[in-house]
Amino acid sequence: MNFTVFSRGDADSNKISNKIKRYLEEFQLTYNSEEPDVVISVGGDGTLLEAYHQYTHRLSDTSFVGVHTGHLGFYADWQPEEVEKLVIHIAETPFKVVEYPLLEVIIRHHGERQSERFLALNECSVRSMEGSLVMDVEIKGNLFETFRGDGLCISTPSGSTAYNKALGGAIVHPSIPCLQLAEMASINNRVYRTIGSPLVLPQHHTCLLKPVSSVDFQVTLDHLTLLQQNVESIQCRVAEEKIRFARFRPFPFWKRVKESFITE
Numbered sequence: 001m002n003f004t005v006f007s008r009g010d011a012d013s014n015k016i017s018n019k020i021k022r023y024l025e026e027f028q029l030t031y032n033s034e035e036p037d038v039v040i041s042v043g044g045d046g047t048l049l050e051a052y053h054q055y056t057h058r059l060s061d062t063s064f065v066g067v068h069t070g071h072l073g074f075y076a077d078w079q080p081e082e083v084e085k086l087v088i089h090i091a092e093t094p095f096k097v098v099e100y101p102l103l104e105v106i107i108r109h110h111g112e113r114q115s116e117r118f119l120a121l122n123e124c125s126v127r128s129m130e131g132s133l134v135m136d137v138e139i140k141g142n143l144f145e146t147f148r149g150d151g152l153c154i155s156t157p158s159g160s161t162a163y164n165k166a167l168g169g170a171i172v173h174p175s176i177p178c179l180q181l182a183e184m185a186s187i188n189n190r191v192y193r194t195i196g197s198p199l200v201l202p203q204h205h206t207c208l209l210k211p212v213s214s215v216d217f218q219v220t221l222d223h224l225t226l227l228q229q230n231v232e233s234i235q236c237r238v239a240e241e242k243i244r245f246a247r248f249r250p251f252p253f254w255k256r257v258k259e260s261f262i263t264e
Contacts, residue, residue, distance in 0.1 A: 001037045002029070002035055002037045002038075003024055003030070003032070003090070004031065004033040004036040004038075006039055006040065006041045006047065006048075006051035007043060007047070008042060008044065008047040008069065010043075012069050013043050016067060016083060020067070020083060024087055024091060036055070036058075036062055038063050038065060039051050039064045040066075040067065040086075041066045041076060042067045043066075043069055044068055044069070044071065044073050045066075045074055047066070047076070048075040049223055050223065053222065059242065059243060059244065060241070060244075062244065063097055063244040064243065064244065064245050064246065065077075065078065067082075067086065074256055077251045086248070089248040090246075095246040095247060096248075098245045098247045099243065100157070100158045100243050100245065101157055101158070101176075101177045101178070101239070102156060103123065103156045103179055103236060103237075104117065104119060104241075105117070105154075105234065105236055106235040107219065107233075107234050108233045108235070109228075109230045109231060109232055111230055121158065121159065122222045123154060123159040123162060123220075123222065124153070124220065125151055125152065125153045125163065125219070125220045126153075126209060126218070126220075126234060128151070128216075128218075129216040129218055130216065132187065133147065133150065133184075134147070134148050134213060135152065135210060135211060136211075137181070137208075137209060138207070139201065140206060144195075145194050146194075147183065147186060149184055149194070152183060153167055153181070153184060154179055154236045156179065157176050157177075158174040160180055161260065167182040167184060168182065169198040170198060173254075174253060177202070178200050178202050179201050180199065181198065181207055183196065183198070202238075205237070207237065208233055209233060209235075209236070214230070217229075
């Protein structure tokens with residue numbers, strides 16, 4: 001089996017990463033950062049997001065597992081003192097693959113510029129670089145509303161506990177293939193009106209955002225921030241691809257939600 005280790009870069013994470021690499025090589029596993037079967041992320045959820053974006057071209061062949069060196073996360077479920085146990089599991093135990101939905105984002109431009117396709121694990125957010133964001137929101141090819149406000153956030157189920165939750169969105173179990181559209185400070189008065197509530201769209205529904213005016217946009221995909229110009233549309237839907245996690249023990253989603261937001 002080929003593996004690689006992706007570290008957050010701080011001293012503790014690097015130390016643990018080197019230990020994992022050394023132990024797995026002693027078990028005759030092959031360190032291969034180009035074509036890994038397993039990517040071991042050491043850090044936090046942000047570290048795993050970075051590792052995921054390094055291997056979006058290998059989603060059908062690569063599984064991820066996270067060791068957290070900070071707070072318990074939604075993706076990083078192993079603790080530093082459990083490294084030896086994790087290494088033995090990886091080396092000797094066939095793991096269960098758990099798949100989570102991803103968000104496909106296609107940005108189309110006016111003119112001859114090629115469209116761009118991205119896969120987000122958590123969310124995509126859109127803001128205007130000049131004043132309020134004004135976008136026509138189409139669902140399944142039909143105009144739903146014209147949004148005016150600070151921005152829009154389109155999240156995956158696993159990303160529903162991140163920025164989406166801060167915007168008042170629902171927490172969605174990652175076994176449900178859907179996307180969620182949440183508003184950032186929408187403008188609602190006698191002249192302008194939006195739905196004002198997060199929308200959960202099923203797998204077969206496509207959300208299309210069309211700029212009303214020609215301005216530049218800031219599009220954030222997980223931790224990546226892009227300046228987009230001459231945008232014709234931003235298309236969002238549940239991707240055909242999924243992220244694969246290597247599970248060696250139960251990791252209940254609602255238990256994680258409780259531990260992250262309720263339990264002291």
